[in-house]
Amino acid sequence: MDFEPLGVAADLVILTVRDGSLQVLLIRRGIAPYRGRWALPGGFVRPKEDLEEAARRELQEETGLLSDRIHLEQVATYGEPGRDPRGRVISVTYLALVPDLPSPVAGTDAASAEWVTVDEVLTDQNRLAFDHHRILTDAVERARAKLEYSPLAAAFCPDEFTISELRGIYEAVWGVQLDPRNFHRKATKTDGFVIPLGATTTRDGGRPAQLFRRGPAATLHPPLTRG
C-alpha cells in the first residue's frame, strides 16, 4: 500500500495541582517552527510502537515518572491539514494526571520545561504553538468533567492523602469552594472511592486528619457536583 507522507505524534497534556491551582507542564521549543514559544510535550510515534506506549514514553522523558501507575487517557485526535507547517501531522492527544512532583521536572529536557497555571495559559490565545491552545482547552474540560463521575481526583494526590487534600483538588480543578463537611461525608460514603488507612497526620494543622488511599471504584455513585 502506498501512503501519503504523514506523521503521527503523541502529544501530552500533563496536569497537576500545585499551590491550590491547576497547572500544566509546558516545554519551550528550541527549534523552528514556533521556536521560543511554549508547547505541549510530545513527539512522533515510532514504527511498531503503540499510541499509548508512545505517550507513556514521552511522559517518562518529560517528568521522569515511571508511568505504570499514572493515569493516562486518550482525549482526542487533531488532524487539520496545515496545523503543522512542516507537513501533515496527526496529533493523538493524551491526558495525564500526576501528583504534585517532588522534583518538578526530572526529564531530559528539564531545563526548558515548566509548570504553568492553566488559567494563565488559556487567557492568552497565542501563548502556545500550533493548535495547542485548543488541545489544552479540550483536555482541561475533559478533566473537569471526569472529576464528577470518576474517582480521578485521587490521581492528583500522592499515595496517602487526607480528605481535605482531596477536596483541594476539586476546588483547584473546578475553581469553586466546597463545603468541607458535606464533602467529607460524600467522599467517605461513596463506595470504593477512598479507603481509610487508620493512620492520621497533622500536616494540615488542627485536629489530626485520617489518611486514605485510592479505592477500587471505577465510577462514582452518586456523582459529585460542580457547584
Add this chain to the structure above:
Amino acid sequence: MDFEPLGVAADLVILTVRDGSLQVLLIRRGIAPYRGRWALPGGFVRPKEDLEEAARRELQEETGLLSDRIHLEQVATYGEPGRDPRGRVISVTYLALVPDLPSPVAGTDAASAEWVTVDEVLTDQNRLAFDHHRILTDAVERARAKLEYSPLAAAFCPDEFTISELRGIYEAVWGVQLDPRNFHRKATKTDGFVIPLGATTTRDGGRPAQLFRRGPAATLHPPLTRG
C-alpha cells in the same frame, strides 16, 4: 521531514434505532484482508482533507445522508501496530447518530451494507474484521453515556417526533423500560431539550400526541438517569 509508511483512516460507527432496537450499519468486505467478513464503514483520509471532513464524506457515501445536520463526533483513535495486516494504519473513529432512514442504505456500496442489531454483533467476538469489535464497544458505550447528559437522543429522531418516540430511543439504547409519565414530565420540563410545535399526531394510536422538535440545549440539567 521523513515519515514511516503509514495510513490514517476515518472509520464510522453509524447508529440508528429501528424496530425498537439499537442498530449499526455494517458493510461486507469484498476484498482481502477479512474478505467476506463484516466491518465498520470507513476509508483513508485524503491528502489535504480534515479528519472530520473524511468522516462526513464516508458517511454520505454509505448512507446518502447529506451530513450537515447529522450528529458526528470523534470517539477515539486506534493505532496498535498489527491491527491491520496490510501495514501500519491509524484509525480515527467517529460516531454518527442518524434517524431511522426511509431508504435503508442509499450509498454506493448499498448492495453490501446492512443494519444489524448491536447486541447481536457484540455477542460474537469474531463477527467483525480488524479490531472493530472493540471500536464498536467503545462507541456504543459513548453513545449510552451521552444520552444521559446531552440532548443527543433527539439525533436519532426525525425532525418532528413525539415524546414517546423519544422515550423509545432511550429504551432501545439503554435496554431498559422507562415510566412514560415521568419521562414525559422530564423531557418537556428540561430547558431547551424539546420544543412543542402545536401540532399533534395519532400515528402511535390512542390519544393524539403533541409533536416536538429538537431544542437548543447543549447539555441536560438535570441529566436523565439510566434505570
Add this chain to the structure above:
DNA sequence: TCAAAAGTGTTTGCCCTACACCCATGG
C-alpha cells in the same frame, strides 16, 4: 363503549444543602 396511548396530580421518601455543634491537636 372499550382499548390504547397521552398527559396531569399527588404522595412519599430520599438526597442534598446549610449550618449547629463537638473533637483533637499545637502553641
Add this chain to the structure above:
DNA sequence: CCATGGGTGTAGGGCAAACACTTTTGA
C-alpha cells in the same frame, strides 16, 4: 485556653419514583 482544621448530627427544601386518575382518539 484559644486557634485551627477534622468530623458528626440534623432540620428543611426540592426532586424524582411510583401510581391513581383524567383526556382524547380509533374501532
